Amino acid sequence: MNFYTNAGVEPIGELKRTHFTSEITPEIVGKKVTLFGWVHILRDKGKIKFLILRDEHGTVQVTIPQKKVTEVVFSTSAKLKPEYAIAVTGKVVEAKQVASGVEIIPTMIRIINTAERLPIDVVEGKVDIDLDTRLNHRILDLRKPTINAIFRIQHSLVRFAREFLENRDFVEIHTPKIVAEATEGGANLFEIKYFERRAFLAQSPQFYKQLMLLAGFGRVFEIGPVFRAEKHNTRRHINEYTSFDFEMAWINSVEDVMDMEERMLHHAFKKTREAAATELELLGVDLKVPKVPFKRIKYAEVIDLLNDAGKEITIHDDLDPESERLLAEIFNEKFKSDLVFITHYPLELRPAYTMPSLTEQGMTESFDLTYKGMEITTGGQRIHLYDLLVDRFKAKGFNPDDFGFYLNPFKYGAPPHGGLGLGVERLTMQLLGIENIREATLLPRDRDRLTP
Ligand code: AMO
Numbered sequence: 109m110n111f112y113t114n115a116g117v118e119p120i121g122e123l124k125r126t127h128f129t130s131e132i133t134p135e136i137v138g139k140k141v142t143l144f145g146w147v148h149i150l151r152d153k154g155k156i157k158f159l160i161l162r163d164e165h166g167t168v169q170v171t172i173p174q175k176k177v178t179e180v181v182f183s184t185s186a187k188l189k190p191e192y193a194i195a196v197t198g199k200v201v202e203a204k205q206v207a208s209g210v211e212i213i214p215t216m217i218r219i220i221n222t223a224e225r226l227p228i229d230v231v232e233g234k235v236d237i238d239l240d241t242r243l244n245h246r247i248l249d250l251r252k253p254t255i256n257a258i259f260r261i262q263h264s265l266v267r268f269a270r271e272f273l274e275n276r277d278f279v280e281i282h283t284p285k286i287v288a289e290a291t292e293g294g295a296n297l298f299e300i301k302y303f304e305r306r307a308f309l310a311q312s313p314q315f316y317k318q319l320m321l322l323a324g325f326g327r328v329f330e331i332g333p334v335f336r337a338e339k340h341n342t343r344r345h346i347n348e349y350t351s352f353d354f355e356m357a358w359i360n361s362v363e364d365v366m367d368m369e370e371r372m373l374h375h376a377f378k379k380t381r382e383a384a385a386t387e388l389e390l391l392g393v394d395l396k397v398p399k400v401p402f403k404r405i406k407y408a409e410v411i412d413l414l415n416d417a418g419k420e421i422t423i424h425d426d427l428d429p430e431s432e433r434l435l436a437e438i439f440n441e442k443f444k445s446d447l448v449f450i451t452h453y454p455l456e457l458r459p460a461y462t463m464p465s466l467t468e469q470g471m472t473e474s475f476d477l478t479y480k481g482m483e484i485t486t487g488g489q490r491i492h493l494y495d496l497l498v499d500r501f502k503a504k505g506f507n508p509d510d511f512g513f514y515l516n517p518f519k520y521g522a523p524p525h526g527g528l529g530l531g532v533e534r535l536t537m538q539l540l541g542i543e544n545i546r547e548a549t550l551l552p553r554d555r556d557r558l559t560p
Contacts, residue, residue, distance in 0.1 A: 130165035169211040191223035257387035268379040278327040283316035309335035317355040329354035348553040355527030362473040362489040365526040403443040406452040436481025460504040463489040479538040487528025494518040
């Protein structure tokens, strides 16, 4: 059976791509090229038609003058509609009026697939559509070069952060996402039915990444989904996000963890600046590579700074969005820095596994990393001493018997250790100056959204 007889489309057949659009440059004038992509923009001037072809690396102009192309090519070009998937073979010629200085005169246009009338525009800046409508049509929305660029930059950040850790003896692990207990406290847990029992979706790989150090891995990391049943829809919370976690044994103090993170981010920013230069330029972002070390400030001092700025907040409170907004300004003014570690959080604000401070009564050996005021990372030294760990679980109101799988291994020579969890979407949004975390999430899940 021939699927292609009636649909007005042809198979890709023997055609092979020779170039991406970004490779169509003045250096290859005269060359015969074949490109695959989508019909981005069409302009019909009667005897001459213009087609902007888009592929994953950009766009190129294909000019179709009736006088210079075959009849078949001209009639095929008349059938094109926005977002048709096509193959174009042609000659690269000079074109002064085009920004790239070159265009393609086709010797063949093949319609590989047709497209219905689009529900949203794929061409940038045509009409402003609201985020919700865009997310409803996310697959088409992502075709926009500026939207696509966000995730290429995200890829680059993750790629180079991973590269940094791999070069320092970290082992990538994959831990279960169906779990028996909460790690970060019970408030935002998703409960699921697990045959005859109840289970939960993992809020963090916290327990398992720690246990892998007890299992003899010196350093581990994991980049994977975690789930939070956040009650409210906010611009910085989603219900499933990508957590970039690492954990390292034999640390002297929490400082080792912060040192590792700042060097990792420095590396990831520096390499992303080069590797994703085109995408950053497309988004008009001047990526500043942060200076190392990042500034460190104690939580108590942050509260003082906020109080001085007129904000009513005590050391027993978490930072609310207004505090974060204020801090972005204060840190920028005071430290001339976008990335600032806040350290020594009170015990009551931190999970049970967090190491109490050896020097500051009632505080912990923990930190958050803020980026332009927003928390992007939480980390700290963990308790590696069994008795202390059990005490802290009890103090938080947990029954240690429910956590045997986690607590028991600490009886057998657990090394001192610490680590962190970094929100990949939050890192991306802050780096690119994106207002709503959903825009930095490929396919966001929030209270109202479960598809696409
Ligand atoms: P925490 O709960 O602070 O710490 O989360 C770590 C980081 O994850 C990101 N994040 C979120 N991103 C999007 N939507 C959410 N609902 C959301 N919640 C958190 C933030 C945050 O800084 N186990 C500890 C980490 C550790 O100590 O290793 C933890 O999960 O960027």
